[in-house]
Amino acid sequence: MDDETQEILNDFLTETTEMIDGLDQKFVELETQPDNKDLLNEIFRAMHSMKGSAGFLGFNHLVDVTHRAESILNKLRQGEMAVVPEIITVILETVDTVKMIMAEIRSSGTDVKIPVEAMSQKLDDILAGKFSAATATPPAPPAAQAPEPVSAPPAAAAPPPQLGEILVTEGLATKEQVFDALTEQSKQPDPKQPLGELLIQAKAISEKALDQALQKQEKHPKAEEDATIRVETRRLDSVMNLVGELVLGRNRLIKIGGVLEQTHETDPQVRALSETLTQLNLVTTDLQLAVMKTRMLPIKKVMAKLPRMVRDLSAKLGKQVRLETHGEETELDKSVADEIGDPLVHLVRNAIDHGIEMPTERHAARKPSEGVLRIAASQEGNSIVIRIQDDGKGIALSKIKAKALSKGLISEAELATMEPREVVNLVFLPGFSTAEKVTDVSGRGVGMDVVRTNIRKMNGTVEIESEEGKGSLITIKLPLTIAIIQALMVEVERATFAIPLSSVIEAVRISKSEIKTINGREVLHLRDRVLPLLRLAKEFEIPTDKERDRFYVVVAALGDRRIGVVVDELRSQEEVVIKSIWEYLDSIKGISGATITGEGKVVLILDISELVENAQAWHASAMVA
Known part of the structure; x- marks a missing residue:
């Protein structure tokens, strides 16, 4: 394959992948809005573009399925078929087949290894009227039949390209009217009639509206595609x-x-x-x-696959679930976006499987038969906060306690000292699961542990709040970027450590006499709160030259839980670049990475979440002993 052909193939893979990523969400939206013609036309154009590009490159299997799906979509938008869930399900299966074909093309450059006969037969059955749900009472003929578009996307064939966009954006014409005019224009021999004249002839817009759009076009003469480029x-x-x-x-x-x-x-x-x-x-x-902004992506890229997953999973479990998303335009670093996808999937699956009840149970509890799963994202300071909330049955504390005890994950003495919120968060322990039986949805005891592990890798935190009978709220807090952070530099016996500033609440200077012990564990009474203390010198086995009379205590937090990190000196606040330590120090707990200071020294960055959990466990056992 020569360089030019490879470049065309790469462009095809990129553009087609972008279209496929949005199709799942559009189909689920279409299922709830079957009369949305604009949405149907968007889906149709995406499928048509995929078919045209695949035909040009000779991917015949891809052409087979997309051509049949396109024909069904055309019948749906013409009103010859009804938009029913059964048809949407089959077309979603087609999208899954297209995804497999694209993966094969990406790896081997051909699509012949993916069988499409069964999928093509299903689509042919719908087109032939053999599919029971495919036929509906004949609708009234549409006022204006939209002609078949040409192979190239209509927006790309319009001279100039921005006029149609301006008309639609300003509310001067509908997408359907512009699309019809563009399609009519594409069929004309050169020279083609201007788009504005076609719209006026079709009485879609007035001359005044056209003048208004042309004036806006003159102010922005540069085409949008000339202002953006793709970067690997x-x-x-x-x-x-x-x-x-x-x-x-x-x-x-x-x-x-x-x-x-x-x-x-x-x-x-x-x-x-x-x-x-x-x-x-x-x-x-x-x-x-500036570089960080170029790497920022809206979180809707991550959320795009969730509507389809919620639809399929709720149908499989016989539940009714409505997904609501908010803050989809919230931006986060691409490295964070790549890592947060799997944890979100785990949490959504758990919410549907464990949280939201069956319709009969919800009726008995005087709730609507349809459960609501709400995902909201927002930027708070230098962090991205994602909240996943459901109105299900919540988490039974008694069941969590019993399961934790039966698996030996915690002792009765430790449970006795825990607050309800701490008990709920035991679900993040390795091997914990409240599922009565193992299914292909959940119950293996790895999901929530994987969630916490992945989020910790990004220097993030995850917390659960739940009220039995009312539902649960899971809060994920992530840094905007995991590459460069603000850190507090501290010194212990001439060794320097970096504490992520996002975890620091305050720093206080205390004397030796203020430190108390409870059953051998050091604590500090700070403003009506008993704070477990952690000495970095002891934690990392650093030799101590002499006893000090005064110390600094850095109060660090993980959600509502806090510890005091005892250090000798506070050095400075610095912007540090996180470097992975790979396997070199992987066995040492409480370290998340390393950085290089302004003096050229290598400094270890503390993993506050792990240190907080260890200190809380010590504190709990000390309070009981």
Whole structure:
């Protein structure tokens, strides 16, 4: 395959994948809005574009299924068939087949290995009227039959390309009217009649409306596709790594510049260096923000597969579930978006399987037969917060306690000291499951543990709140980016550690006499709260030269749980670049990565979530003993 053909194939894979990603969600939306003609036309155009591109590249199996699906979609939009769930299910199966074909094309460059005969037969049965739900009472003939479009997407055939978009955006014409005019225009021999004249002839718009649209077009003469380009993710990753190295170099230079200023304060060259470093700091910060923004994706890219999954799973379990999503435009780093997909799927599946009841149970509890699963995303400070809430039966604390005890995951003494919220969060323990039997949906005891593990890898947190009979709320908190963070640098016996600033509540200076012990465990009484203390020197077995009379306690939090990290000195607040430590220090608990300071030293970054959990376990056992 020559370079030109490979480039065409890559463009086809990228564009088709983008279209497929949106089809699941559009079909589920269509099922709830069967009369939405605009939505039907969008789906039809996507399927038609896939068929045309596949035919050009010679992917005949892909052409077979997309052509049949396109024919059914055309009948649906013409009103010759009714939009019923049974037909939508079959077309969704077609989308799944297309996904398998695309995966095969991506790996081997051909689609012949994917069998499509069975899928094609199902679609032929619908077209032939053999499918029982495919026929409906003949509707009234539509006012204006939309002609078949040409192979190229209609928007690309319109000269100029922005006029139709402006008309639709400004509410001067409907998508259907513009689409019909574009299709009519594409059938004309050159020279083609202007789009505006066609719309006026069809009485879709007035001359005044056309003038208004043309004036807006003159203000924005550049086509949208000329203002954007596709960039491979690996290139952005490379740029982000380089920016990280630049941040480390900047920190190093600023430290050196600070030392020179103190020793050569009157030297004009040092003052010039200081001014240059200030400018470099500003430019580096702006560059870092710009690169981070290029990597940002709206979270709707992650949520796009959830409506289809909710539809299929609720049907399989015989439940009625309505999915509501909010804050889909909230942006997060691509590296975070790639990692959060699997945890979201786990949580949604658990909510439908364990949380939302069967319709009969909901009626008995005086609830609507349809359960509601609500997913909301928002940006709060430097974090992305995702909340998954259902109105199901909630989590029974008695069942969690019994299961935890029977599996030996916790002792009765520890349970006795736990608050309800802490008991609920036991579901994140490895091997924990309240399912009565193992199914292909859940019950293997790995889902929630995987959720917490994946979220921790991103320096995020996950917490559950639940009220029996009312439902559950799961809150996920993630950093905007997992590459560069703000950290508090602390010192313990000349060893330096970095604590992510997002976990720090406050830092207080205390004397040795303020530290109390409860059954051998050190605690601090801080503003009506008993705070478990964790000495980093003891945690990481750092030799201690002498006993100190005064310490600093950094109060760190994981949700509502807090610990006090005992350190010798507070050094500074710095922007640090997280570097993976791979297998080198993987066996050491409480470490999430490493960074390089302005002095050129390697510093370990603390995993606060793991340290908090360990300290809370010590605290619980100490309170009972």
